[in-house]
Each structure stands twice: as structure tokens, then as C-alpha cells.
Amino acid sequence: MKGKRTLYEIYWEILTYCRAPRTFTSIIHRCSLNSDIGQEHIGFLLGKGFLSRYEDEGSNLHRTTDKAVPYLDAFREMYLELYSRGPEFKL
Amino acid sequence: MINETLNRLTGEMRSFNSLIIMNITGAGLAVAMGMAFVVRNVHPMVAARTIIWPEAAMVALVVAGGVLLFRWFLTGVEMMDEYQDVREKSSGHENGAEESATELIVKNMAFYRDHRESMNGLILGSLVTGAFFLLSATSQVRYLFSVLGSGTPFEVAFILVGFSLCLVLGVAGVYISYMFRRYEATWDRRLQESREAEKRLGELLEGSS
Numbered sequence: 001m002k003g004k005r006t007l008y009e010i011y012w013e014i015l016t017y018c019r020a021p022r023t024f025t026s027i028i029h030r031c032s033l034n035s036d037i038g039q040e041h042i043g044f045l046l047g048k049g050f051l052s053r054y055e056d057e058g059s060n061l062h063r064t065t066d067k068a069v070p071y072l073d074a075f076r077e078m079y080l081e082l083y084s085r086g087p088e089f090k091l
Numbered sequence: 092m093i094n095e096t097l098n099r100l101t102g103e104m105r106s107f108n109s110l111i112i113m114n115i116t117g118a119g120l121a122v123a124m125g126m127a128f129v130v131r132n133v134h135p136m137v138a139a140r141t142i143i144w145p146e147a148a149m150v151a152l153v154v155a156g157g158v159l160l161f162r163w164f165l166t167g168v169e170m171m172d173e174y175q176d177v178r179e180k181s182s183g184h185e186n187g188a189e190e191s192a193t194e195l196i197v198k199n200m201a202f203y204r205d206h207r208e209s210m211n212g213l214i215l216g217s218l219v220t221g222a223f224f225l226l227s228a229t230s231q232v233r234y235l236f237s238v239l240g241s242g243t244p245f246e247v248a249f250i251l252v253g254f255s256l257c258l259v260l261g262v263a264g265v266y267i268s269y270m271f272r273r274y275e276a277t278w279d280r281r282l283q284e285s286r287e288a289e290k291r292l293g294e295l296l297e298g299s300s
Contacts, residue, residue, distance in 0.1 A: 001194075002176060003201025006285070008292045012197065016190060048299055067299065074295055076193045078288035080096060082281055083196045088099055089277040091106040091270060 002032050010041055012075045015050060015068050021061035093188045100195050104178055110270050111171045114213060117263045118164035121220050124256065125157040156223075163216035166209050177202045200285065203278040214271045221264020228257035 001013055013031050022030075028038035042062065045051040050068035054061055064072075132146045177198045231254045238250050 001198055001201065002173075002205075003198070004204035005197065005201045006289055008289055008296075009197050009201070011296075012193075016194075048296065050299075071292070071295055071299070075288075075292060076189055078291065079193050079196045079285070080093075080189065082284040082288060083100070083192075084096055085284070086280055087277065089103050089106060089274050091109055 001030075007041075008075065011045060011050075012072065014041060014045060015064045015072055018051060018062050018064045021056070021063045023059055023061060027062060093192060097188055097192050097195075100192060100199075104195075104199070107274060108171075108174060108178065110267065110274065111167060111174060113263065114217060114267050114271075115164065115167040115171060117217065117220070117260060117267060118160060118167055120256070120260055121224070121264075122157060122160050122164055124260070125153050125160060128153050129157070159216065160220065163213065163220070166213060166216075170206055170209065170213075173205070174202065200278070200282065203282070207275070210271055210275060214268045214275075217264045217271070218268035219264075221261050221266075221268060223261075224257045224264060225261030228254055228261055231257065 005013070010031060010033070014027055017027060017030050024038065024042065027033075027042065028035060031038070033041065042051065045068075046053060046062075048067070050065060050071065051062050052065050054063070129150050132150050136143050136147065177195075231250065235250055235254050238246050242250070
């Protein structure tokens with residue numbers, strides 16, 4: 001995903017993408033992050049326990065943990081709610 | 092419920108895409124009309140090898156305006172290109188429709204944050220162009236009536252086409268500007284509400300350590 005996103009949106013994107021195990025390179029590619037920023041965000045999520053890192057067949061993989069579920073649920077609910085409220089745009 | 096949200100999102104995105112296409116068409120027609128005006132007025136000057144006033148001043152004015160019109164056109168094209176990425180189907184989430192809808196909302200928000208500035212330019216550009224063409228149409232009314240009374244069918248057809256084009260472009264310009272403002276108002280409200288959501292998400296993250 002491209003464009004100006006907030007930190008919380010980037011975290012949401014990383015966490016939903018990492019529901020299946022992902023390498024660091026695939027995460028930064030998918031989330032359009034540069035290496036340093038990607039490292040920072042992934043480090044933060046690892047620190048929070050929202051992501052776990054493990055090695056599998058020589059690859060370092062990241063996976064979203066159960067601890068991230070409340071964040072993902074809250075994010076989804078809030079965004080769906082803010083979208084559903086108010087008038088929609090129509091030609 | 093979630094299907095309703097997805098349908099609403101899809102409809103909204105289709106509307107915005109149509110608005111961008113209308114904007115590009117309007118800008119393209121305006122550029123074409125500007126070029127036709129320049130060619131029509133420069134040709135006699137080239138033939139006479141002299142500068143004819145006030146046509147030369149009008150040509151300079153239209154060329155200056157044409158540069159802005161062309162920028163307006165390019166901005167629209169760029170916006171359309173980038174909006175195609177937003178419109179691409181969601182990559183498919185394990186949790187299905189809810190996450191696809193959330194992804195689309197996040198993508199639209201990111202797109203809006205990126206293009207808010209250029210959208211203001213489009214609003215101004217289409218409004219000014221619309222007003223210009225409406226004024227131009229108004230100024231042709233008297234001439235139109237005089238030709239209707241005494242002109243040849245060819246003259247009548249020619250002036251009618253010119254008048255209609257000006258009128259359509261004028262109305263389209265004002266309408267496009269109004270619709271972009273509505274789009275801005277819709278997404279400004281959502282961005283405002285997302286800031287409140289961010290506060291709660293921040294609290295959730297702080298509390299989770």
C-alpha cells in the first residue's frame with residue numbers, strides 16, 4: 001500500500017500481512033517501507049509482543065501473535081464505524 | 092452489514108473515479124479549445140507578418156491560461172493513475188470482507204492525504220475555467236441571436252456548436268469543482284474522526300506493554 005499513512009495504519013497493515021509467516025523483505029516490500037523505517041516498525045511490534053520472529057529453513061520469519069488480536073479488532077471496528085457514519089460521496 | 096459497507100465503498104470509489112474522468116475530459120476539451128483559439132488568431136498574424144492588436148494580447152492570455160489548463164489536465168491524469176492502485180481489488184484477507192473493507196478505507200484515506208493539496212488546485216482550476224466558459228457563453232448570446240435572425244445555416248450551426256461547447260464546459264467546470272468540494276468535505280470529516288480513533292489506538296498500544 002502506498003500513500004501517507006499513520007503509524008497505526010502501518011502497524012495494522014504489517015500485522016494483517018503477517019497473519020501468514022513473512023520475511024522482513026516481503027513485509028517492507030508489501031507495506032512500501034524503506035529498510036530503516038521497516039526495521040523500526042517491526043522492532044516496535046516485536047517489542048510489544050504483537051509479532052514473533054523465528055527461523056525456519058534458514059529464513060527469518062515474522063508472524064502476528066494472539067496478543068495483536070485486540071489491536072486488530074479495535075482498528076477494524078473503529079475504521080468501519082468512522083466510514084459508515086455520516087453521508088457518503090455520490091455523484 | 093459488512094456487505095452494505097463494501098457496496099457503499101465500491102459505489103463511492105466508482106463515483107470518484109467518474110469525477111476524475113469528467114475532470115480530465117473537461118480539462119482536455121478546454122486545452123483543445125485554447126489551442127484552436129491560438130491557431131485561429133496566430134495564423135492571420137503569420138500571414139501578414141505583423142502583430143495584430145488586440146488579438147496578440149488575447150493569444151498571450153490564452154497561452155498563459157493554457158499552461159495552467161495543461162497542468163490541471165496532467166494533475167487529473169496523475170490522480171487517475173494513482174487511483175487505479177486504490178481501486179485494485181483487495182489482496183484477500185483471512186478474515187474476509189471486514190478486512191477487505193478496512194483495507195479499502197485505509198487505502199482511500201492514504202490517497203486523500205496524498206492528494207488533498209492537488210485537489211484544492213483542481214477545485215480552483217475547474218471553477219475558474221467553468222466561470223470563464225460561462226462568461227464566454229454569455230458574451231456569445233447576443234451574437235447568437237443576431238446570427239439566428241440573419242445568418243446562413245452554416246453560420247448558425249457554427250455559432251451554435253461554439254456556444255453549446257462553452258456552455259457545457261462552463262457548467263461542467265462549476266459542477267466538477269462543487270463535487271470535488273463535496274468529496275473533500277466527506278473525507279475531511281473521516282480524517283477528523285480517524286484522529287480520534289488514533290488516540291484510542293495509541294492508548295491501546297500503551298496499555299498492551
